[in-house]
Amino acid sequence: MLPESLENALRKFAQKYAPQQAVGLKALYEKEMMDHIRSRKFQMILILVLITSYASLYGAISGLSDSTSEYLFLSMYTTSGNSIPSFLSFIALLGPFVGIILGFDGISGEKSDRTLYRIAAQPIYRDSIINGKFLAGASLITVMVFVMGISIGAIGLIVIGFPPTVEEVARIFVFLLFTVIYICFWLGLSLLFSVVCNNAATSAMASIGLWIFFSLFMSLVASMIAGIVYPVNTQMQQLYNSYANYALDLNLNRISPYYLYSEAVTTIMNPSVRSVNVVTMQSLDGAISGYLGFWQSVLLVWPHLAGLIALMLATFTGSYVCFMRQEIRAK
Amino acid sequence: MKENMIEIRGLTKAYGEKIAVDHLNLSIRKGEVFGLLGPNGAGKTTTTLMLLGLTDPTSGQATIREKDCTRDPIDVKRMVGYLPDNVGFYTDMTGRENLYFTGRLNGLEKEEIERRADELLERVGMTEAADKKTGTYSRGMKQRLGIADVLMKDPEVIIMDEPTLGIDPQGMRDLLRLIRELAEQDGRTILISSHQLYQIQQVCDRVGIFVEGKLIACGTIRELGQRMERAGKYTLELAAEPDNEALMQLLGGMEGATSVERENDLILVRSGSDIRKKATLLLAANGYTVLQLRQKGGDLDEIYSRYFEQAEEGERAAATEREKKRAPRIFGKRA
Numbered sequence: 001m002l003p004e005s006l007e008n009a010l011r012k013f014a015q016k017y018a019p020q021q022a023v024g025l026k027a028l029y030e031k032e033m034m035d036h037i038r039s040r041k042f043q044m045i046l047i048l049v050l051i052t053s054y055a056s057l058y059g060a061i062s063g064l065s066d067s068t069s070e071y072l073f074l075s076m077y078t079t080s081g082n083s084i085p086s087f088l089s090f091i092a093l094l095g096p097f098v099g100i101i102l103g104f105d106g107i108s109g110e111k112s113d114r115t116l117y118r119i120a121a122q123p124i125y126r127d128s129i130i131n132g133k134f135l136a137g138a139s140l141i142t143v144m145v146f147v148m149g150i151s152i153g154a155i156g157l158i159v160i161g162f163p164p165t166v167e168e169v170a171r172i173f174v175f176l177l178f179t180v181i182y183i184c185f186w187l188g189l190s191l192l193f194s195v196v197c198n199n200a201a202t203s204a205m206a207s208i209g210l211w212i213f214f215s216l217f218m219s220l221v222a223s224m225i226a227g228i229v230y231p232v233n234t235q236m237q238q239l240y241n242s243y244a245n246y247a248l249d250l251n252l253n254r255i256s257p258y259y260l261y262s263e264a265v266t267t268i269m270n271p272s273v274r275s276v277n278v279v280t281m282q283s284l285d286g287a288i289s290g291y292l293g294f295w296q297s298v299l300l301v302w303p304h305l306a307g308l309i310a311l312m313l314a315t316f317t318g319s320y321v322c323f324m325r326q327e328i329r330a331k
Numbered sequence: 332m333k334e335n336m337i338e339i340r341g342l343t344k345a346y347g348e349k350i351a352v353d354h355l356n357l358s359i360r361k362g363e364v365f366g367l368l369g370p371n372g373a374g375k376t377t378t379t380l381m382l383l384g385l386t387d388p389t390s391g392q393a394t395i396r397e398k399d400c401t402r403d404p405i406d407v408k409r410m411v412g413y414l415p416d417n418v419g420f421y422t423d424m425t426g427r428e429n430l431y432f433t434g435r436l437n438g439l440e441k442e443e444i445e446r447r448a449d450e451l452l453e454r455v456g457m458t459e460a461a462d463k464k465t466g467t468y469s470r471g472m473k474q475r476l477g478i479a480d481v482l483m484k485d486p487e488v489i490i491m492d493e494p495t496l497g498i499d500p501q502g503m504r505d506l507l508r509l510i511r512e513l514a515e516q517d518g519r520t521i522l523i524s525s526h527q528l529y530q531i532q533q534v535c536d537r538v539g540i541f542v543e544g545k546l547i548a549c550g551t552i553r554e555l556g557q558r559m560e561r562a563g564k565y566t567l568e569l570a571a572e573p574d575n576e577a578l579m580q581l582l583g584g585m586e587g588a589t590s591v592e593r594e595n596d597l598i599l600v601r602s603g604s605d606i607r608k609k610a611t612l613l614l615a616a617n618g619y620t621v622l623q624l625r626q627k628g629g630d631l632d633e634i635y636s637r638y639f640e641q642a643e644e645g646e647r648a649a650a651t652e653r654e655k656k657r658a659p660r661i662f663g664k665r666a
Binding site: 027 | 385386387405406409411413415417418419420421422423432433435436437438440477480484
């Protein structure tokens with residue numbers, strides 16, 4: 001235990017030499033965290049997400065008896081029970097909603113509450129406002145995703161009574177990491193809209209529109225474009241074009257973070273997935289069927305990870321640049 | 332001579348074609364209450380935002396205690412408190428929590444924050460409502476909390492944007508008293524931007540009249556009044572008995588009088604020089620009893636409208652000038 005005088009002296013020293021940026025960022029980060037945790041809308045989505053995850057766990061456990069997988073523990077996350085989708089597909093679909101809820105009124109809310117002027121007039125760097133918002137959202141997402149993922153595992157463990165291997169734990173960890181980045185992408189995107197749109201409702205609509213487009217319609221658009229570029233209507237066309245058609249379709253789909261994420265986590269959580277691209281009969285020739293090792297699976301989705309991180313950074317950078325360039329001015 | 336706290340030199344802000352602030356020069360002394368007066372859209376808020384470094388000037392420079400507002404915004408914001416027009420708070424936090432948050436943003440220590448918040452809440456009379464959520468506050472309460480919020484960082488300079496808007500008379504008196512107190516007891520420099528002349532007149536040491544981005548007059552209220560007189564614009568307000576048409580004609584025929592008109596039960600005589608003495612003698616000589624006689628020009632309302640008229644006239648002249656220049660070009664294009 002430090003003597004009090006020394007402690008005080010140390011604190012004073014830290015206060016004097018701590019960069020102003022850190023002071024402002026810390027205060028804003030704490031405030032944002034508190035705001036989120038207290039807010040009705042966050043509590044609402046938390047309950048929604050918890051209910052759906054446990055429902056999917058219930059479905060998975062009831063469907064588990066038919067499973068032939070050697071990775072029983074992972075199956076809890078990937079198996080869909082009768083009429084209840086798996087935890088994986090639930091998160092892929094609902095995760096963006098969490099990110100959007102946390103970010104859509106980030107800056108526009110401050111503007112409409114007229115608090116932005118007051119905050120901007122304090123001795124802080126302007127970027128700490130948006131950094132604080134993103135970091136608070138990202139931390140909350142991280143905590144939420146890991147708590148949820150681990151609690152599903154814990155409950156599952158009690159129910160099935162079958163412990164996971166180290167490899168399975170590692171796979172679950174990577175899966176949760178992907179989930180965090182995926183949801184942070186949506187947080188960044190909704191923050192971007194909250195900077196660009198002055199109205200919280202417009203910003204929410206824009207984010208939700210993109211979410212629905214990427215989750216539901218992107219595959220239709222991709223197959224349509226692929227069909228136009230490489231038509232496969234006649235047998236002749238099929239002979240020549242089907243490979244290119246499929247490859248283009250796949251690559252277009254991968255523009256959508258929803259698809260990218262789904263593909264990556266399916267590969268990670270399902271060791272029997274051996275390739276994410278088109279596999280021809282030739283390349284399968286002589287192959288021995290078996291499971292991929294952990295690092296092999298990770299290697300397979302490395303580009304996906306890079307892509308998702310890039311998308312997340314792109315949206316956050318976009319919101320950062322827009323916010324910094326935007327003039328705080330009188331209306 | 333006290334030192335200058337705020338120095339503005341050639342400050343200009345243009346939004347595309349529109350010039351919001353046009354080569355503004357202004358010095359404000361330490362401990363002074365300065366009123367920046369002007370109609371809506373005159374560029375007052377833009378000026379205050381430039382002083383805080385929130386908006387970058389197109390050209391020119393503003394310094395507060397020798398710190399450049401554009402280059403050192405953090406240092407400037409450390410000593411300047413800003414009360415925006417229609418101040419907003421985080422509605423799901425209490426008044427006290429909002430103050431704590433401001434304290435933390437200023438890097439104050441926890442004990443210091445709590446001590447100051449208690450003291451300031453007391454000072455603005457918000458102790459009772461301090462632990463209610465700000466979402467339930469009335470406008471006057473928000474304004475008072477806003478002042479406490481500004482004082483959290485113990486600023487040397489306070490900038491207030493339309494502080495008197497939408498406050499009831501009692502709140503107004505409290506606010507004006509507080510402003511005077513902040514300047515006189517604490518020695519803070521206060522810049523108030525407003526379009527409400529009457530209130531500002533009561534608290535300001537000096538005022539600047541700001542129209543279309545230009546500062547058209549600056550000085551104490553008395554100075555402005557005198558300058559108006561020197562400009563050769565006098566208005567005599569009088570009432571006499573018997574009040575009849577002959578009186579009007581008599582006054583109109585006076586040397587120096589440019590116009591005579593009736594406003595309710597008073598007669599207004601405009602002239603190019605001081606005609607008080609002459610008018611009194613003339614009326615007495617013709618058997619009239621003077622009931623009331625007053626040289627107008629002492630209050631701000633009048634000064635303001637006079638200056639404003641002048642500026643408008645100038646603007647109109649400039650506009651016609653521009654119109655004349657533009658006209659041939661338009662025809663040229665058509666041809």
